[in-house]
Amino acid sequence: EIVMTQSPATLSVSPGERATVSCRASQSVSSDLAWYQQKPGQAPRLLIYGASTRVTGIPARFSGSGSGTEFTLTISSLQSEDFAVYYCQQYNNWPPLTFGGGTKVEIK
Amino acid sequence: QLQLQESGPGLVKPSETLSLTCTVSGGSISSSGYYWGWIRQPPGKGLESIGTIYYSGSTYYNPSLETRVTISVDTSKKQFSLKLSSVTAADTAVYYCARLQYSDYVFDCWGQGTPVTVSS
Numbered sequence: 594e595i596v597m598t599q600s601p602a603t604l605s606v607s608p609g610e611r612a613t614v615s616c617r618a619s620q621s622v623s624s625d626l627a628w629y630q631q632k633p634g635q636a637p638r639l640l641i642y643g644a645s646t647r648v649t650g651i652p653a654r655f656s657g658s659g660s661g662t663e664f665t666l667t668i669s670s671l672q673s674e675d676f677a678v679y680y681c682q683q684y685n686n687w688p689p690l691t692f693g694g695g696t697k698v699e700i701k
Numbered sequence: 702q703l704q705l706q707e708s709g710p711g712l713v714k715p716s717e718t719l720s721l722t723c724t725v726s727g728g729s730i731s732s733s734g735y736y737w738g739w740i741r742q743p744p745g746k747g748l749e750s751i752g753t754i755y756y757s758g759s760t761y762y763n764p765s766l767e768t769r770v771t772i773s774v775d776t777s778k779k780q781f782s783l784k785l786s787s788v789t790a791a792d793t794a795v796y797y798c799a800r801l802q803y804s805d806y807v808f809d810c811w812g813q814g815t816p817v818t819v820s821s
Contacts (some may be wrong), residue, residue, distance in 0.1 A: 594764070627807040629748075636797055636811035637748065640809075657784060680748055684806035689763035690750040 595619050595683050599693035605701040612637045614666040616681035621661045627687035628657055628666045631695075632677045637691050640679075641666065668698070676700055702729040705798050705812035713792075713819050719785040723798030723812060730779045731756040736801040738770060738808065739783045739795040749794075753801050754781055788819045 596619040606612045616626065624644040639648050639659040644664060650666040654669040668675055681693040702710035723737070730737065738753035752762040752774045762770050766785070774781040785792060795816050800810040 625805070627805070629808075636799075636814050637808070639807055639809050642802075642807045648809070680739075681746075682807065686754070687806060688750070688761045689765070690753075690801075690806060692748040692750070694747045 597693035601697045603697045607701045612668040616664040618662045622683040622685035624660045626664050627682045629678045629680045702799050707815040719788050726777045728786045731776050733805045737781045738801045740797045743794045762812045793819045
């Protein structure tokens, strides 16, 4: 099983600032990496797949990068609606599809 | 617009079987481009994939749950179902059903989730 590790667990950011979330895979997953956003009481929402391809309708302030074992989700200028928990998910080698433990982006 | 809706008991006794159904509306469950899956989230914790099924009935289970899980599909009813046997308190979670893309294996549409508590 590929283990996904996210850091930090919590990120405190002021509105308008940049947020960077990291995700590391226990072995190479190539570019088979997705990012999800989850708000309290809601289901996760797919943001990015293929490490860097935004889903239609996702704002350009969200960007993904990386390949192999190291990945980054960047939110260039945080808006109020962006405060949420973010998860990475690998799909290079499954089952099982595995998720990172999540990063909570909170208001500083 | 595709919608998924989970249904089933919110309370299950220890050692019994958890049974949930996901109903798909606004789209076809028999599309060749998608799998259908179950994911769960224990209170205050992260996401765990349980398993997926293709409309033909092919299944892929999380090895950590494989001995207790059965996922089935009924295309005539546009439903797929989850059965998890011998449940314990550790199976208490919000259970989500979701659509998994066949090309990139990502969950692109989710149900709202249904909470299930295992308790006597």
